[in-house]
Amino acid sequence: MQLYVTYSSPYARIARVVRREKRLEDRVEELTALTRTVNSPYYQINPSGRVPYLLYHSGVGIEGSQSVCYVLDHLDGAPVLDAPVGAAGIEHRRLEEYARSLLDGVSVWVRELRRPAEDRSATIIEHERQRVDRLADFWRGEIDHPLMQGGLNMPQITLACALLVDEWYPGLRWRDGRPGLAAWAGAYAARRSFFETRPRETLEA
Numbered sequence: 001m002q003l004y005v006t007y008s009s010p011y012a013r014i015a016r017v018v019r020r021e022k023r024l025e026d027r028v029e030e031l032t033a034l035t036r037t038v039n040s041p042y043y044q045i046n047p048s049g050r051v052p053y054l055l056y057h058s059g060v061g062i063e064g065s066q067s068v069c070y071v072l073d074h075l076d077g078a079p080v081l082d083a084p085v086g087a088a089g090i091e092h093r094r095l096e097e098y099a100r101s102l103l104d105g106v107s108v109w110v111r112e113l114r115r116p117a118e119d120r121s122a123t124i125i126e127h128e129r130q131r132v133d134r135l136a137d138f139w140r141g142e143i144d145h146p147l148m149q150g151g152l153n154m155p156q157i158t159l160a161c162a163l164l165v166d167e168w169y170p171g172l173r174w175r176d177g178r179p180g181l182a183a184w185a186g187a188y189a190a191r192r193s194f195f196e197t198r199p200r201e202t203l204e205a
């Protein structure tokens, strides 16, 4: 079984974290994909060209961090990441979606910064900067929620991967005035699964 990733994708990092948390290193090989490149050989493997992508039994693959993590979590027959049933399941989904909203926002922002300076949109960057600021305030208010403090789950992993995009790009500046949220993220950054998937470069504005 092969998990295709890039080292700079926060979506791929979610799957890379789950692979390590579930101790699947021997069953799931982690391979880097060449994305955003004309005629990349990766397009023969996953036509969408996106990561993460998991090639599982009989050569069938699945993409997307939520779906890939679902498969990884169920491989050992002892899933721990599924949303609970009932009201707690609604809370789980509400929080995961807000974490994903932050992740989508920072991803658009950082994607813009990776373009040559003359191709960047100041409007998009400012729109996403304001979204990140609002959502960081939202998370400052929700970070003590029992689902964000208890056993590891998808809302936690998704939020940690979104916030820790500032390991690539310190310019996100969500930590300013939010020491509780910074302490929460710091605990995840120190876990083996996050440490091993930390960025290998930083990006300046």
Ligand SMILES: N[C@@H](CCC(=O)N[C@@H](CS)C(=O)NCC(=O)O)C(=O)O
Pocket (backbone or CB within 6 Å): 008, 009, 010, 011, 012, 035, 036, 048, 049, 050, 051, 052, 063, 064, 065, 066, 107
């Ligand atoms: N909704 C997807 C988003 C995945 C995604 O956008 N991945 C980006 C990397 S951050 C990608 O593969 N981009 C390559 C491309 O757009 O060609 C998920 O949750 O995994």
